Amino acid sequence: MTTIVDEKTLKSLIDALAVSPDNLPLSLTVFRESKRLHGIDQAIQHLSHVKSEAVTNIEDQLVIAEAFLEAGLPEKTKQFCMSDTPATHLLLCKTELACGKPEQAKVHYQQAIQASSALQDKTLEARLGIADHEHQESRPKLKVIANDDTNITELKRIIAPTEKTVTFADVGGLSEVKKQIHKKIILPYQKPSLFQRFRKRVGGGILLYGPPGCGKTLLARATAGECQAKFFNIELADILDMYIGESEKRLHTVFEQARNQSPAVIFFDEVEAIGGKRQYSRESTSSKLVSQFLSELDGFAQNNHGVLVLASTNVPWAIDSAFLRPGRFDRLIFIPPPDQTARENILNILLKDRPIERNLDLASLAKITSGFSGADLQNVVETAIDNAIEDSISSQEDVLLSQQHLQQAMKEVKATTIDWLTSARNYAKYANESGLYNDVLSFMKKHGKH
CATH class of the missing domain: 3.40.50.300 (P-loop containing nucleotide triphosphate hydrolases)
Known part of the structure; x- marks a missing residue:
């Protein structure tokens, strides 16, 4: 639970920081609370004494760099952009843009989104003058047909x-x-x-x-x-x-x-x-x-x-x-619902060329998806991918599709063949004079769907 700091407590923290100016966690706490109470212009002074070489944690570097950029001090921002992470390149892009250097900004932006597609920002692309056609190679081509006749x-x-x-x-x-x-x-x-x-x-x-x-x-x-x-x-x-x-x-x-x-x-x-x-x-x-x-x-x-x-x-x-x-x-x-071997085969086909973790246990997933159609399995994969994309956006770096994503998707997707099999069972039992549904009866007998 986050503690809400009042003016009196903030003054005590500032006094403590004056005694221990090298205490980085305390400096960041004072900065955040001062910004909340008084705004960025007054809060930034509590970070002015921090030396970039003293900040080894990448997350802390980014917090301080973003603070200087927000305060309108892009040159100070660059001092804390020391890592080679996608988030750092994106911050450098915004910094170079603030310095009036769009070409350098564009280079950093391309490096950022090549490393993590989750960082793509259409608004920022417009400011950088990146045309839509520069991304079209990876997009499906749309064929437009005039409806004149x-x-x-x-x-x-x-x-x-x-x-x-x-x-x-x-x-x-x-x-x-x-x-x-x-x-x-x-x-x-x-x-x-x-x-x-x-x-x-x-x-x-x-x-x-x-x-x-x-x-x-x-x-x-x-x-x-x-x-x-x-x-x-x-x-x-x-x-x-x-x-x-x-x-x-x-x-x-x-x-x-x-x-x-x-x-x-x-x-x-x-x-x-x-x-x-x-x-x-x-x-x-x-x-x-x-x-x-x-x-x-x-x-x-x-x-x-x-x-x-x-x-x-x-x-x-x-x-x-x-x-x-x-x-x-x-x-x-x-055409029956796929059996366990078929379900594992289908999952392998659906996950082909996707960014997935190595050694996914698809056999165990196929085992617990009895009654799932191929379309149901595709729904599982697409739901898992949605979860992976959400995690990528939250972490600001590309996340691989994991076993956890697939298991989470399994909780959201249900088999859709049960209703059909129930209806088919009735026809197979009571309206099968011509033997039309013999294959259905054989399938149900084999898989215990009576």
């Missing part, structure tokens, strides 16, 4: 395949799922002659289902990467249009462009938004869009030209049964 711009965006290639190496865990995809999807692309010999079709529709955040979209992109195929990532907003008939035209355009650029993978995220059960739709336009979707799938079943249609859903029980017939989305793959 919405229809043309949107159509081009929809039919443009994703440029960045992702492979299975970028997907943590899911080894069994990867084996299924390799067998059912990748091999037909790699050995088309063999499959044609056995009259086995190449392409068609595959539905990925499971709890949210478990990597369905990333797995779809990785599948396209493994097949060396172009990847078209289609979302609901890409298709739906307020004008009658436009949504169907957009959907048809997507399929046509994919066929023209084969080998290609079309991926429909949250496909239930487009292919939901028609009996629940009140609008005829929604029913027409479902019918158009089915028509496109039927066309591809007969003449797909090496185009694979992938879709994902968190609610497979909401998909219109017509989508699951042979020749459409007749191959279903369950």
